[in-house]
């Protein structure tokens with residue numbers, strides 16, 4: 250049976266980098282008989298230009314029907330003046346909420362060949378390979394009540410609600426334990442259980458789940474310490490699981506350990522592991538159309554898609570290894586270029602990964 254992939258190139262560099270990922274997937278399809286079938290649709294600014302909204306019903310229907318979605322990026326200055334509900338990023342947010350993509354996976358991997366690109370000392374980060382599992386649809390970003398109100402004194406007060414129901418913690422927890430089972434089997438749950446009751450419950454649920462995954466070593470860390478440990482000794486972590494807000498902050502910090510935003514893939518999964526895969530970076534309008542964008546984050550997102558949504562781990566591994574070989578050859582797009590390497594364009598980088606696959 251074929252596996253249906255919906256491509257959503259989006260705006261800016263999106264079409265350029267998704268085209269390279271498509272090339273790599275096509276070749277992997279031929280080499281390994283993966284039975285991948287592709288469809289394509291518009292999301293973000295290009296959808297606004299075409300039909301007035303960032304995500305139309307037809308595209309949403311295609312997204313629901315797909316086994317997995319590979320996205321480029323959305324947004325750009327030409328749409329910044331639009332009213333908030335019509336902005337390009339609303340298309341992405343709607344996809345995440347309509348498809349109930351509650352588990353956000355962000356690996357922070359530093360290929361040893363790129364250790365010099367990090368702002369941290371090479372020995373601290375070389376070979377870094379951590380996975381942050383962030384809850385994406387709950388927590389303080391969505392909790393009610395919320396707002397800004399005027400108190401009797403006349404002073405204004407802003408307030409938000411940090412809440413997690415047990416089933417929300419349980420489903421992200423199971424996801425994280427399952428990820429840890431596929432890796433080094435160490436899971437660190439990050440909370441603030443010394444201060445926040447919502448995270449006391451978070452910790453309790455994680456401890457309860459641990460009994461179901463005896464092969465996984467579960468540890469707990471307060472978020473302030475986790476932030477410190479991430480920059481002090483990041484290689485101590487294998488998988489980190491945390492709530493929406495802490496995950497938002499820690500995953501950006503972890504991303505910057507690698508020093509190269511053009512290298513970082515991500516996935517957002519539903520309860521059946523169907524998902525949306527995209528690079529962590531945005532649409533980079535400053536370099537769009539110049540053939541300068543690094544396509545590797547998108548190619549690595551495609552590899553994650555094969556592994557997590559399509560059960561094709563060997564092909565995923567082959568693509569990741571091909572990326573490693575291309576870096577060994579000294580090929581670099583401008584964002585990861587260092588002296589002594591060979592600077593290549595977006596398409597040349599995609600071609601090199603293709604060649605390394607064979």
Ligand code: NAD
Pocket residue numbers: 262266321322323324325326338341510511527529530531532533534535536541542543544546584
């Ligand atoms: P950005 O990630 O697009 O760019 C930040 C910097 O990194 C730029 O200098 C850019 O040239 C560079 N960069 C990003 N990706 C690169 C790549 N693959 N190769 C080489 N260099 C790369 O962030 P921004 O400039 O803050 O945002 C630009 C637009 O993207 C905005 O409209 C923003 O809303 C949107 N955005 C979209 C997403 C998404 O679609 N998920 C995420 C973030 C930002």
